[in-house]
Amino acid sequence: MKWDWSAVSGFMPRFWDGLEITLQALALGSLLSFALGLVWTLLMRTPSRFVRWPVGVVTEFVRNTPLLVQLFFLFYVLPEWGLTFSAMATGVFAIGLHYSTYTMQVYRAGIEAVPVGQWEAATALNLPLRRTWTTVILPQAIRRVVPALGNYVISMLKDTPMLMVITVLEMLGQARLYSQQHFQFTEPLTVIGVAFIVISYLSSLLLRALERRLVR
Secondary structure (H helix, E strand, C coil): CCCCHHHHHHHHHHHHHHHHHHHHHHHHHHHHHHHHHHHHHHHHCCCCHHHHHHHHHHHHHHHCCCHHHHHHHHHHHHHHHCCCCCHHHHHHHHHHHHHHHHHHHHHHHHHHCCCHHHHHHHHHCCCCHHHHHHHHHHHHHHHHHHHHHHHHHHHHHHHHHHHHHHCCCCHHHHHHHHHHHHCCCHHHHHHHHHHHHHHHHHHHHHHHHHHHHHHC
């Protein structure tokens, strides 16, 4: 097997396009999963079972069905019901929704790890419930869960190639298209593999730095 550098140079414009789409999907999907995960967690802590029960059913269903099935459903089935979104918006929503059911468990563990004395101190100071959450409980809980949330960011990165099935040409989609058009598979796929390793490693370094900063 001979390495063809011309194939690499020919693929690079498409690689940069795919990289931009991959990073956009990762960033937006991560933000959505973090926000939704926190919402699910807070809703599950409400006293009303009429709130907890439907939230529990939805999150269990999403967590226990494959992301690939959810992508197909959102992109191909919802339009039959009159709900049509762009491929990119559908992909971001699917990733964010799917992983929010995992981040909610991370938030739950972080909240439960906050010492009981913190709740008692907030009550003794007669702090309103909203202020108790925003200034006492959540800041402490989030510091504890940053490493676990970071792990899910890496998982989301590795799942972005699934967006190819709904026509989003992220990195792997661009490599597949180029390979089929030029009958050169080794070089594009190798570039993509290296790119995923580099992005994952840089993300882990960034998350470790953020963790050290929050622990201070």
